[in-house]
Amino acid sequence: MGNLVEVAKTGDLEPGQGMMVEVEGENIALFNIDGTYYAIDDTCTHVGGPLSEGEIQEHTVICPWHGAEFDLKTGEVLGPPAKNSVKSYKVHLEGNSIKIEV
Numbered sequence: 828m829g830n831l832v833e834v835a836k837t838g839d840l841e842p843g844q845g846m847m848v849e850v851e852g853e854n855i856a857l858f859n860i861d862g863t864y865y866a867i868d869d870t871c872t873h874v875g876g877p878l879s880e881g882e883i884q885e886h887t888v889i890c891p892w893h894g895a896e897f898d899l900k901t902g903e904v905l906g907p908p909a910k911n912s913v914k915s916y917k918v919h920l921e922g923n924s925i926k927i928e929v
Contacts, residue, residue: 828928829928829929830928830929831919831926831927831928832850832851832926832927832928832929833924833925833926834848834850834855834857834866834925834926834927835848835857835925836923836924836925837920837923837924837925838923840857840858840859840864840925841859842859842860842861842862843859843860843861843883844858844859844883845857845858845859845878845879845880845881845883845888846879847869847877847879847880848866848927850929851929853868853929854868854870854877854879855867855868855869855916855927856868856869856877856878856879856881856888857879857918857925857927858879858883858888858899860885860886860899864918864920864925865886865899865900865915865918866915866916866917866918866927867888867897867899867902867913867914867915867916868902868913868914870913871890871892871893871895871897871909871913872895872904872909872910872911872912872913873890873892873893873895873908873909873910874892874893875892876890876891876893876895877891878890878897878913883899886898886899886900887899887905890909893908894906894908895907895908895909896909897909897912897913900915901915902914902915916928916929
């Protein structure tokens with residue numbers, strides 16, 4: 828297991844929302860899907876759109892710039908124009924603390 832870095836509290840992120848957190852100089856998009864938290868790189872692989880600001884549909888985020896789609900569980904690209912997936916991170920809950928494994 829890698830380092831666990833606290834990035835937020837559970838009350839900071841309502842269900843169905845995303846937010847950008849910075850971990851060790853990297854921007855990571857954190858999402859709350861019905862109380863389950865997911866984390867992927869925040870930067871779209873197409874032209875760098877902020878995925879944390881994208882529209883969420885079930886377990887998919889749609890880049891707000893050009894509509895590329897990514898799986899929140901795996902970071903896999905699901906729809907163009909992006910061709911490459913983004914990194915996903917394991918999220919751990921400890922009480923009301925949200926931690927990302929890096």
